[in-house]
Amino acid sequence: MQKIAILGLGSYLPDAVMTNDELSKLVDTSDEWITTRTGIKERHLLAKGQSNTDMGREAAVKALADAGLTANDITHVLYATCTGDYITPSAACLLCDKLGITGRYAIDINAACSGCLFSLVVARGLIAAQPEAKILLVAAEALSHRTNWQDRSTCVLFGDGASALVLGAVGKGKALAVMTDIETGTDGSLGPLLHFGGPCESGEVYKAGDPVGEDYFISMNGRDVYKHAVRNMAAISRDLLARNNMTVDDVDMLVPHQANMRIIEAVGSRLEIPVEKVYVNLPETGNTSAASIPLAIDEARRMGKLKPGMRILTCTFGGGLTWSAALFQL
DSSP states (O other): OOOEEEEEEEEEOOSEEEEHHHHTTTSSOOHHHHHHHHOOOEEEEOOTTOOHHHHHHHHHHHHHHHHTOOGGGOOEEEEEOSSOSOSSSOHHHHHHHHHTOOSOEEEEEOOGGGHHHHHHHHHHHHHHHOTTOOEEEEEEEOGGGGOOTTOHHHHTTBOOEEEEEEEEETTSSOOSEEEEEEEEEEOGGGGGGEEOSOOGGGOOOOOTTOOOOGGGSOEEOHHHHHHHHHHHHHHHHHHHHHHTTOOGGGOSEEEEOOSOHHHHHHHHHHHTOOGGGBOOOHHHHOBOGGGHHHHHHHHHHHTTOOOTTOEEEEEEEETTTEEEEEEEEO
């Protein structure tokens, strides 16, 4: 199994914060209602005029500095997002421009909340083919731009944010961590449970000046998403551990997708991982989709919670439906 090294890590959250009390002025809800059902207390939101790739650049600059590299050292740019600035040009191309580089392999990867881990699979293949590669992986979401702020079932969940990782071959630089294995899964038949921006087959034609339709905004069947998320995150995590001759006792920290506290607790319970081993920053960020796992890992590192030799299990799910789990060794 090809292993890849994390050489640098960075993250960015917008300055603007919306608390549950502030949100309750926009929609019929309360801090108690949101907290008891989701565990979320506040979320960060983009400022007017600020874009997804603006956040991505901030995170990328930090990750490059952390790796002791410059943008010119980067050979490939992967951008995990489902809320890019445009459908085209890609966020990856726009980020290259904001970093002052051209001529790079640069693509977006849309696996919704699973985007960062799915992008690691792509990075692994690129590094296997080109061992000298230095890959910049950015995971960023501008979910506030796709949120219906009158829909209580979704607007309480999401926040904006970005993370970035500099990746390379093991032994080609000082590694913060090594990804030792990863697994992914999808089921497109469940796609309608969590979607926005379609359907393309509707035949709907919008003319300039028309208001956007409901399909523009995030739509989610929360009950069914919960069921599939918990089952698939737990199952793929167990399979990955078994493939590496590990048990949950060998895991020092679980960093799950920060989607909803009920999902996090249910996955931890199914895996029988002690709650003190589960890292959570959901209350302060909300669900930042593709950015959530690297945001949490970067925060844990800055807080001194990551120690040499630790083994970290991550798992996620997202629209598609998609799900994934990955193992890291510090």
